[in-house]
Amino acid sequence: MRLAxxxxxxxxxxxxxxxxxxxxxxxxxxxxxxxxxxxxxxxxFFVLQNGVIRIFRNGxxxxxxxxxxxxxxxxxxxxxxxxxxxxxxxxxKQRFYVDYTDLSGNTVIAQYRVSSNPDVADAGSEIALxxxxxxxTNHKGGEVRFGPDGYLYIGMxxxxxxxxxxxxxxxxxxxxxxxxxxxVESSPGSVRIPPDNPFVNNAGARPEIWAYxxxxxxxxxxDRANGDLWIADVGQDMYEEVDYQPASxxxxxxxxxxxxxxxxCFAAFxxxxxxxxxxxxxxTHDDGCSITGGFVYRGQRSPGLRxxxxxxxxxxxxxxxxxxxxxxxxxxLLLSTNLLITTFGEDSAGDLYVGDASKGTVLxxxxxxxxxxxxxxxxxxxxxxxxxxxxxxxxxxxxxxLDDPGVxxxxxxxxxxxxxxVSITVDGIQAPILALGNVSGVELVNFQVxxxxxxxxxxxxxVSRSGQSSTVSGIPVMPxxxxxxxxxxxxxxxxxxxNYSLVNGNAPLDRGEFAYLYGEGLGTVKNQPATGxxxxxxxxxxxxxxxxxxxxxxxxxVQYAGLAPGSPGVYVVNFRVPANxxxxxxxxxxxxxxxxxxxxxxxxR
Numbered sequence: 055m056r057l058a059x060x061x062x063x064x065x066x067x068x069x070x071x072x073x074x075x076x077x078x079x080x081x082x083x084x085x086x087x088x089x090x091x092x093x094x095x096x097x098x099f100f101v102l103q104n105g106v107i108r109i110f111r112n113g114x115x116x117x118x119x120x121x122x123x124x125x126x127x128x129x130x131x132x133x134x135x136x137x138x139x140x141x142x143x144x145x146x147k148q149r150f151y152v153d154y155t156d157l158s159g160n161t162v163i164a165q166y167r168v169s170s171n172p173d174v175a176d177a178g179s180e181i182a183l184x185x186x187x188x189x190x191t192n193h194k195g196g197e198v199r200f201g202p203d204g205y206l207y208i209g210m211x212x213x214x215x216x217x218x219x220x221x222x223x224x225x226x227x228x229x230x231x232x233x234x235x236x237x238v239e240s241s242p243g244s245v246r247i248p249p250d251n252p253f254v255n256n257a258g259a260r261p262e263i264w265a266y267x268x269x270x271x272x273x274x275x276x277d278r279a280n281g282d283l284w285i286a287d288v289g290q291d292m293y294e295e296v297d298y299q300p301a302s303x304x305x306x307x308x309x310x311x312x313x314x315x316x317x318x319c320f321a322a323f324x325x326x327x328x329x330x331x332x333x334x335x336x337x338t339h340d341d342g343c344s345i346t347g348g349f350v351y352r353g354q355r356s357p358g359l360r361x362x363x364x365x366x367x368x369x370x371x372x373x374x375x376x377x378x379x380x381x382x383x384x385x386x387l388l389l390s391t392n393l394l395i396t397t398f399g400e401d402s403a404g405d406l407y408v409g410d411a412s413k414g415t416v417l418x419x420x421x422x423x424x425x426x427x428x429x430x431x432x433x434x435x436x437x438x439x440x441x442x443x444x445x446x447x448x449x450x451x452x453x454x455x456l457d458d459p460g461v462x463x464x465x466x467x468x469x470x471x472x473x474x475x476v477s478i479t480v481d482g483i484q485a486p487i488l489a490l491g492n493v494s495g496v497e498l499v500n501f502q503v504x505x506x507x508x509x510x511x512x513x514x515x516x517v518s519r520s521g522q523s524s525t526v527s528g529i530p531v532m533p534x535x536x537x538x539x540x541x542x543x544x545x546x547x548x549x550x551x552x553n554y555s556l557v558n559g560n561a562p563l564d565r566g567e568f569a570y571l572y573g574e575g576l577g578t579v580k581n582q583p584a585t586g587x588x589x590x591x592x593x594x595x596x597x598x599x600x601x602x603x604x605x606x607x608x609x610x611x612v613q614y615a616g617l618a619p620g621s622p623g624v625y626v627v628n629f630r631v632p633a634n635x636x637x638x639x640x641x642x643x644x645x646x647x648x649x650x651x652x653x654x655x656x657x658x659r
Contacts (some may be wrong), residue, residue, distance in 0.1 A: 061308030073388045075417040085409030088399020093145035098373035103134035108526030120425040121175040127154045136196025153198045161186040181243045190214025193270040208234040211270035218312040226259035235264035244353035252306030267309040279495025286347025294345035297524040334383045344369025349400035353405040356421030363421045366395035389499050411657040424522035427452035436574040437537025444508035450499045452517050457493040463489045469586040475520045481513040486586030502623035504585045510628030526607040536644045536651035546642045546654040562657035563631045576625045576646045599647040603629040606640035
């Protein structure tokens with residue numbers, strides 16, 4: 055029996071030559087963690103397996119260790135000083151947290167403080183917060199990291215040996231084989247349990263548990279742009295996996311071990327997959343032996359890499375990237391190296407680093423400055439269905455177009471051909487740009503498709519920024535592709551003609567009244583304006599195609615359909631609510647030349 059896999063395809067989205075590694079430090083030994091303190095100091099902290107933490111600043115290592123607890127740890131195999139976490143507000147708090155294996159081989163989560171010298175910790179300030187007994191010498195996990203919620207997350211392996219002989223992964227009575235979530239900041243020096251942890255009210259379950267069914271979650275990370283959680287879980291004999299938890303999760307996921315290894319049943323046990331959360335990506339031991347998790351790149355040094363989750367393998371030195379395209383996870387080999395990849399790190403600017411145990415080095419990930427997009431990322435601005443229609447507003451979801459979160463809008467109409475250094479050409483014709491956006495890590499450009507491409511079947515689109523360009527060819531062009539704008543993803547953007555107020559549950563449509571809906575993709579128009587210019591108000595730029603509206607399947611009278619006066623590339627339809635319309639939230643559909651839009655909802659009294 056086998057779980058239905060996530061949909062994974064290989065596409066040429068970033069080529070190997072677009073990714074490179076640049077060495078920044080050497081002579082370190084085995085680096086187990088790389089952390090940014092988030093205090094604006096520009097420092098990076100390199101955690102070494104032997105119990106030492108070194109500071110890297112201004113391109114060089116600080117000579118004196120930040121912390122040395124080598125005398126109190128066991129450092130061999132998978133044991134040692136394994137993780138470091140700085141709390142939010144570290145600059146003021148001056149305390150931090152570590153994960154290490156003590157002289158008995160057990161896991162300790164401890165708090166330390168910084169001394170009067172900001173580059174040196176007070177080694178005598180330890181407060182041990184958790185002691186977790188370890189039955190074997192391997193599978194310690196070791197990552198400690200603060201989540202966007204301010205709680206400390208701890209990755210714990212299943213305790214070791216092989217095959218999880220104590221069945222810790224599936225047991226809620228032990229902290230082994232889990233991702234833990236605790237509150238260490240409300241009352242520094244002590245541990246509190248977040249009241250919304252998923253097993254707080256389960257009799258017999260450990261309340262610290264956030265997720266379970268993990269074998270050895272060696273590295274995990276939160277996406278700084280949207281809070282999504284990525285977990286790289288080391289496999290047993292055949293498969294390595296990447297698990298994914300969206301920021302909206304309430305916890306409690308069971309990632310399958312030791313029922314599953316990757317997407318496959320683990321041979322020694324019966325295989326009931328009900329309730330399990332499968333990985334989004336797996337790879338076999340033909341490509342390595344031990345996964346090392348990384349981060350979603352959000353830096354500005356290499357904007358063409360943004361949105362890619364980087365991870366690697368300790369044995370093979372391969373580095374892969376995962377990105378999401380619609381509902382599909384796309385996984386691609388980015389780089390083959392001779393490194394022993396122990397960890398990844400992220401600095402305050404979002405740039406990524408790799409730790410290499412073979413030479414005791416740390417290297418920085420660098421790549422393309424050109425924007426990155428795919429044909430599937432070129433969509434109707436209202437419906438987000440792939441494709442282009444001449445004269446309509448379109449959206450291209452392209453990484454590397456706007457560095458900082460927010461929206462940059464065109465200052466005036468006619469729309470500019472260049473906005474914030476970004477330009478778009480469609481079959482060599484410059485397209486006017488309405489806005490650039492970067493929201494929760496999703497970057498996009500809203501632009502008007504040139505009227506001049508009408509009648510073409512496919513086109514090439516080039517997105518450029520600051521002299522760096524990416525081109526995608528074979529983009530389909532349709533005569534019509536109706537789509538209705540929504541206010542929240544499902545509710546149609548419809549206004550009352552009488553007062554131009556938005557239709558909603560508190561202000562529904564009345565039977566017999568006229569209303570405006572706004573959309574895209576109604577095709578060519580009469581009295582066509584210049585591309586990028588505002589649509590005329592007299593005479594109107596009416597749609598050439600036959601446009602119809604149905605409300606809950608009932609035909610509506612249409613008074614006008616065409617470009618919205620005063621706007622570039624936006625269509626408006628003036629329709630009348632049927633006298634026999636049904637009450638409540640009803641489906642609204644617009645068709646042009648017999649092609650229907652996706653249905654959206656609108657309220658009727």
